[in-house]
Amino acid sequence: MGIRILKGGMLTTVQDSGRPGYQSQGFGVSGVMDRRSFKIANLLLDNPENEAVLEFTLLGPTLEFTSETIIAITGGDFQPQVNGKPVKMYTALYMHRGDILSFRGCRTGSRGYIAFSSYLEIPVVMGSRSTNIKCGLGGFKGRRLLDGDYISFRAKRRYLPYFLSRSLDLNEFEQDNITLRVIMGPQDDAFTAAGKETFLSSEYVVTSEFDRMGCRLEGPFIASKATTDIISDGIAFGSVQVPSHGKPIILLADRQTTGGYAKIATVISVDIPKLVQRKTDHKVKFQAVTVEEAQELLALEAKEMNEFRHQIYQPCKEVLDCRLVAKRISKLFQ
Structure with a gap:
């Protein structure tokens, strides 16, 4: 129950928000490069804010799913495909057992993120699942993902507690x-x-x-x-x-x-x-x-994230099975 890495891409690693508190001992923080895309990926799946994701650079990985789950892809526009057919970014995508996720190429931006509703089975090292390649610490064996690697899921979470009312349309990386x-x-x-x-x-x-x-x-x-x-x-x-x-x-x-x-x-x-x-x-x-202006901008970003949640979710009276969620999502884009 998990994902098989058919192609590792140029640089694909497991990351979360990082490993703070150890710089005085010589350990870098690591973590995701684009924290905004990371947060949105987890928000789309109602994951914990710091749940680990896959971060990839310039050339995306090719993944085979060995069980059903829900994913969200954010960051630059890497033109994702499932079984050779284009799929949307910035939305929840239901993945069946045997599905192949691939990417055509990097149209905008340079880094992408994949979040998983079933959570990646990656050990916590010094408070984080992030990969520190220089130290060979954390993540998947302390390194980037390679062809043939396999990562299990640690939960059978194949549903969302909300009805995803729409995807986000974020074209943030068009400008040179x-x-x-x-x-x-x-x-x-x-x-x-x-x-x-x-x-x-x-x-x-x-x-x-x-x-x-x-x-x-x-x-x-x-x-x-x-x-x-x-x-x-x-x-x-x-x-x-x-x-x-x-x-x-x-x-x-x-x-x-x-x-x-x-x-x-x-x-x-x-x-x-x-x-x-x-x-x-x-x-x-x-x-x-000024510092005060930077703090105000950070507060506005936090407010924006909260507004995103209200924009994309509609509360349900009961937990929805992911098959029903997938059907509802598909109808939105017909």
């Missing part, structure tokens, strides 16, 4: 050019006034050096007062380091725990999904905001 809002610091005083102006007024390009650890940008030189070398300190998700070459590097989910380069700014939480769904040669600009 984006603006990332940042909070300046904590070492912005290491840069000249002109250097900070360059950072906030220039356009930077996403390079091919872009993975779960970080995103290196190409663009105008950011001038420092003397050197950008500092005594190593902790690194947050979204920290923007500027080494001596003067080009920004944004550190992401699999970032190192500490770093010795000055951090001119930090990308705010609600904008990180936009960044991690970029591709090579996409363009990025930065806009400074």
Whole structure:
């Protein structure tokens, strides 16, 4: 009862919101890159908010289902197919035993997510099911998924406690050019006034050096007062380091725990999904905001998630068998 990995894709791993609390001991947080898509995938199935999902990059996996379950696919548009026929993203999909889920290609965005109503049978390590590839820790054997792997389900949850009234229509990753809002610091005083102006007024390009650890940008030189070398300190998700070459590097989910380069700014939480769904040669600009503004934006995102739930669910008097749910869902799109 579970899924067989027929093709592992380019980089498919088990992830949840991460493994916080261990950076002081040298263990990175890891977790999903796009937390918004991750949350929506679980919301669509009424899963626990932090239930583990499959995250894949640029090239999706091919999965065979050995039992019935319900899934939701979010993130970039990877053009999913079940048994060779196109299916919708951002909705609940009923999967039969023997069904094959595959992806035609990455049309928009660069990362996708698959949530499962039956929950993946992955052990909890240090409070998380996330994969830390660098440490070989957590997830499925501490590594990316390979052809022939098999993951069991840990529950026979083949129903939804609500009637899914409609799918979400989210085309969030169409733009090639984006603006990332940042909070300046904590070492912005290491840069000249002109250097900070360059950072906030220039356009930077996403390079091919872009993975779960970080995103290196190409663009105008950011001038420092003397050197950008500092005594190593902790690194947050979204920290923007500027080494001596003067080009920004944004550190992401699999970032190192500490770093010795000055951090001119930090990308705010609600904008990180936009960044991690970029591709090579996409363009990025930065806009400074205050901590208070960032907090307000985070509160608005939480409110939006709650509104999504009200938009897509209609309460039922009794638990629905997933076969009935599947029939009702299919009628919505006829």
